[in-house]
Amino acid sequence: MPRPRSLTLEQLALAALAVIDRDGLAGLSMRTVAKELAMSPMGLYRYVADREELEGLVVDRVLGAVDATPPPADTPWQERVETMAGRLRDAVIRHPGAIPLTVIHRHHAAAGLRWSETVLGILAEGGVDDVRRVVALRALHAYVTGAIQLEHLGALSGDGTAVIANLPKDRFPLLAETARTAGAVGPDEEFFGGLRLILRGLAD
Amino acid sequence: MPRPRSLTLEQLALAALAVIDRDGLAGLSMRTVAKELAMSPMGLYRYVADREELEGLVVDRVLGAVDATPPPADTPWQERVETMAGRLRDAVIRHPGAIPLTVIHRHHAAAGLRWSETVLGILAEGGVDDVRRVVALRALHAYVTGAIQLEHLGALSGDGTAVIANLPKDRFPLLAETARTAGAVGPDEEFFGGLRLILRGLAD
DNA sequence: CTGTTGAGCATACGCCGTACGCTTACGTGT
């Protein structure tokens, strides 16, 4: 009966993502998102209860882009887990500014549950059972979450590594040497290399 | 010649940490820290350039509590890595409110470098070389960082797991079943269980 | 005792999230 809404929640999420992609997470505010939608700041509160809920919409949108359909079953199960981890990483890295939000709000995003369900299916087919499967899923979550953040805060081939390489060799001999090696390790080699450690550890 | 400073950087860090421990990270502001020190807000700027630098002091303090001396060499090297990871986790978890800060600022904390140096030494003694050592250290960082955050955002034995356990079984059969198993997995079993996956994957 | 230096403070500005209450466009029932 009353006036119909002029926006969808998806449009809100898209506007917020546009702000984040353009000005970074620090540029995100109710006011900037409202401006992006040619709306008044208080108008947003007809759609979300508070800023946190808006952030949740953004995360839903980012993680919703992850393809959760099980990869073809004709490849080894470890490789299928790698595929799933890679898909998640790709989707998240497409919006680097939103990474802290995805960490905080992933719990409440339905897309995250679908990803987990698929990964659990693959683990089950790989013969990982019960408690081991719980621990494995949780470890994969922890690793992927941490690796993406580390990659975003400073890639192994970035400036931070160069700084470490110049550390005093008497106090940090291994670190300095390792940093020089690290400069040559690309992001993919780093991410999937670490992931394979977990997957090898899962085999029995 | 002029008036001497009345505080040390350590006192700043302690005051900020006290605020965080009492009121959470959201309660941290230049004003609340100043109040904690019975100072005016602008007085803090004689010690730090901005809020970010103050956060760095907090992280230095938190990670400075980590014992970085190499564990006794008479235990298997994997076990020594577990010890180091456990020490880091213990120190960080002592101040849960500061966890997001430790993630953001760990790069610039000297204590983090000492931890890495020790872990690299253990890995070297375990026969992990060159690129494999780089990848291993980075994976350990990623895992520990991610696991601590996950644990803080919601332990496996917490409410979130119960919610997941009640998910519709037709759409999330494995997830719902797994969640029921997960309720019985304690934080230590979860943390070290995942860690051991990486360490097993490192063996050859 | 005096001069110099910087420690600490008071004020102010432009942001932020959001509580509150109004106006007004709209779909409906007559």
Next chain:
DNA sequence: ACACGTAAGCGTACGGCGTATGCTCAACAG
């Protein structure tokens, strides 16, 4: 065709944030 009820969207305001700017005055060197 028209009046009505509803909620969409807006204007204003408040308390809090980080911090730029410029002052006062405590403490020591000579």
